[in-house]
Amino acid sequence: MTISRDPAREAARRELSKRMYHENEPGLFQRALNAFWDWLDRLLSSAASATPGGTLGLVVVILFVVAVLAALWWRLGTPRRQPASATVLFDDRPRSAAEHRAAGEAHAAQGHWNQAVQERMRAIVRSLEERAVLDVRPGRTADEAATEAGRALPAHTDRLSSAAREFDDVTYGGRSASEQSYRRIAELDRDLERTRPALAHSAGSSTAHNTRQGAAE
Structure with a gap:
């Protein structure tokens, strides 16, 4: 007996929709987290390719920016209220x-x-x-x-x-x-x-x- 294409496709869809096939799939939060890390990896890869020296050059740039921000914070201090005077x-x-x-x-x-x-x-x-x-x-x-x-x-x-x-x-x-x-x-x-x-x-x-x-x- 030959089953036509459409009923076969529908039968396969019903079979694959059963819970037993999806028990080990990551949840919504895990999928969102994986998507974020994939996006961050692509972003860093693009930045590294555009930075002289590749990944090492990007690390040097990031450390330099962090050092500048730390120096500004140490020099200026945290924001304060307007003086009472x-x-x-x-x-x-x-x-x-x-x-x-x-x-x-x-x-x-x-x-x-x-x-x-x-x-x-x-x-x-x-x-x-x-x-x-x-x-x-x-x-x-x-x-x-x-x-x-x-x-x-x-x-x-x-x-x-x-x-x-x-x-x-x-x-x-x-x-x-x-x-x-x-x-x-x-x-x-x-x-x-x-x-x-x-x-x-x-x-x-x-x-x-x-x-x-x-x-x-």
């Missing part, structure tokens, strides 16, 4: 030192330490402006305020710098303040209120010294 301390809503203190205490009472630290640092700077220790200057940053205030209040230079760093870390560095952070800045605020600027004292001492020197002459 580029952002101003106060917003567009002018408030007194007392108002900033009250806001800081309200935030502290609720355990909102980030906002409490921010408001207490603003209270410090605003208080120094109200006392004419600092000139009123829009656009001043926390770092700038700490540096300028440290010249007038040298005994508190380190604490002012630390307070400015706390403000910057909380406001722009993505860090969280703690109760201790707020207590330190609040204590600094109270101490600064009781401190007289060194400029007035040094000016008086200089005047007295010059007077005594003139009298002696």
Whole structure:
């Protein structure tokens, strides 16, 4: 008995579609992985053929590029946030030192330490402006305020710098303040209120010294 061509082809297709013939074939992920490696092999082969020196020349080029990238990373470092000193301390809503203190205490009472630290640092700077220790200057940053205030209040230079760093870390560095952070800045605020600027004292001492020197002459 002779079987025609089409029924024979269909019978063969049904037979080959049985699971027993496909048990050892790679899965979808393996086939995709094999296709990727085949593509990468073709790409490297093409690059090697186009590079002087063949495969060795390609390896040298790759190592050179890696070395350049490593040198740039070592020289420039990883990308960093924009320095906090580029952002101003106060917003567009002018408030007194007392108002900033009250806001800081309200935030502290609720355990909102980030906002409490921010408001207490603003209270410090605003208080120094109200006392004419600092000139009123829009656009001043926390770092700038700490540096300028440290010249007038040298005994508190380190604490002012630390307070400015706390403000910057909380406001722009993505860090969280703690109760201790707020207590330190609040204590600094109270101490600064009781401190007289060194400029007035040094000016008086200089005047007295010059007077005594003139009298002696």
